Amino acid sequence: MLKHDVLILGGGPSGLSTALHLARDYPHLAPRILILEKAHYPRVKLCAGGLVADAEVILERLGLDVTEIPHVDVDTAHFDFAGKGLSLRMPGKHTIRVIRRNEFDAWMAEKTKEKSIEIREGITVKDIKTYDDHVKVETDAGTFIAQIVVGADGSNGVTRRCVLPHAPVYTARALEVITPVFDYAETPQKSNHKENHAYFDFLPVPDNIAGYTWDFPTLVDGQPMRCWGIYDTNLLANDSRPALKELLAQEMARHGFDLNAVELKGHPIRWFSPGNQMSVPRILLVGDAAGADPIFGEGISIALGYGAVAAREVGEAFQRNEFSFNGYKRRVMRSALGQTLFVRWFLTHTVYPLKWRWFQSILWRFLKPFVVVISWIFILNWGKRLK
Numbered sequence: 001m002l003k004h005d006v007l008i009l010g011g012g013p014s015g016l017s018t019a020l021h022l023a024r025d026y027p028h029l030a031p032r033i034l035i036l037e038k039a040h041y042p043r044v045k046l047c048a049g050g051l052v053a054d055a056e057v058i059l060e061r062l063g064l065d066v067t068e069i070p071h072v073d074v075d076t077a078h079f080d081f082a083g084k085g086l087s088l089r090m091p092g093k094h095t096i097r098v099i100r101r102n103e104f105d106a107w108m109a110e111k112t113k114e115k116s117i118e119i120r121e122g123i124t125v126k127d128i129k130t131y132d133d134h135v136k137v138e139t140d141a142g143t144f145i146a147q148i149v150v151g152a153d154g155s156n157g158v159t160r161r162c163v164l165p166h167a168p169v170y171t172a173r174a175l176e177v178i179t180p181v182f183d184y185a186e187t188p189q190k191s192n193h194k195e196n197h198a199y200f201d202f203l204p205v206p207d208n209i210a211g212y213t214w215d216f217p218t219l220v221d222g223q224p225m226r227c228w229g230i231y232d233t234n235l236l237a238n239d240s241r242p243a244l245k246e247l248l249a250q251e252m253a254r255h256g257f258d259l260n261a262v263e264l265k266g267h268p269i270r271w272f273s274p275g276n277q278m279s280v281p282r283i284l285l286v287g288d289a290a291g292a293d294p295i296f297g298e299g300i301s302i303a304l305g306y307g308a309v310a311a312r313e314v315g316e317a318f319q320r321n322e323f324s325f326n327g328y329k330r331r332v333m334r335s336a337l338g339q340t341l342f343v344r345w346f347l348t349h350t351v352y353p354l355k356w357r358w359f360q361s362i363l364w365r366f367l368k369p370f371v372v373v374i375s376w377i378f379i380l381n382w383g384k385r386l387k
């Protein structure tokens, strides 16, 4: 049996951020960390790859420059209802930066290895059991024993299911397709979407889809493409809803694209709720395993933020030699990360149930100052305040 101090299960942004923050703030722990990742980098991860400024702020503080990998700079983001609404630009810089997750995660993994942190790829965790003085992790490559475990294995992760099997789970649905930039179908209409603009359209809300469709520019293997998708928090799941695919197909058809001509993929996103448990003795959860942003399903910056908070919790636990982690959730909730997650959860429960067509239309088309001020104060700009 292999013994380790810190075992991180999952090598996505949350697990790698936890490791990188530990290496920066508690360098003596770096050689005592092992990351287990079931895939091999560069591995596929279904994700539109939209990075908000807060993600870049956290990466920059780790000394990482995301422009080292292929990316598209979005200069305007549109938040629309039926094609009309408000547009956001950041003066003098990009609004969102779009990366591909196979490239982004492989790049982060490389940066982590450079800090002398070991990542073992191709190992799938099967079961986790906690004991008074250690954690036992069963994998398809044998048993690992650790002082503590960080569950960073995403929305479908095995860590949460093993250690919190009865905890309620709030899960969103997301579907995604990649298309060429130009009209795909033989339909006569042409998309009015601009090259370096990203579009969010809340048209599905009156149909009880508590979410939006998106259309982002992206670069796949160096080729400019578009990434389309639809997100539903499932908050209005008690009411009847059309198939998610149907609404995405309608939106794409308005722009001359045929959804049936491209490969559609889906994945759940586990979202944050103030009731979510985030730890048990010797194990804490980060990223989607703990809960992503519910309003947009935006989880990369959030995963990076969890890494910062979890590293502080782990580092102090080793200093005290006390691993109950009973203050972890309080630490998350009091941090800038917890504050933005709480406001996003509150807005999700406020804005989506007001699902009338007229309300959504007024919200996105006419209440720009209100939406911008709320977003600026409560949704964006938390990365700088994250200690």
Ligand SMILES: Cc1cc2nc3c(=O)[nH]c(=O)nc-3n(C[C@H](O)[C@H](O)[C@H](O)COP(=O)(O)OP(=O)(O)OC[C@H]3O[C@@H](n4cnc5c(N)ncnc54)[C@H](O)[C@@H]3O)c2cc1C
Pocket: 009, 010, 011, 012, 013, 014, 015, 036, 037, 038, 039, 045, 046, 047, 048, 049, 050, 051, 052, 123, 124, 125, 126, 152, 153, 154, 155, 156, 157, 158, 174, 175, 176, 229, 266, 267, 268, 269, 286, 287, 288, 289, 292, 297, 298, 299, 300, 301, 303
């Ligand atoms: C369709 C879609 C579009 C999205 N678009 C965006 C977007 O544009 N912007 C944004 O910010 N967020 C977006 N998200 C959300 C974002 O992808 C997630 O919030 C983010 O990936 C969470 O990071 P994580 O590290 O917690 O989990 P993950 O990225 O899921 O990483 C978990 C890692 O654990 C590994 N793993 C899982 N199980 C095991 C196991 N048993 N053993 C070993 N390893 C395991 C996986 O292989 C993976 O590498 C999107 C999500 C979806 C589904």
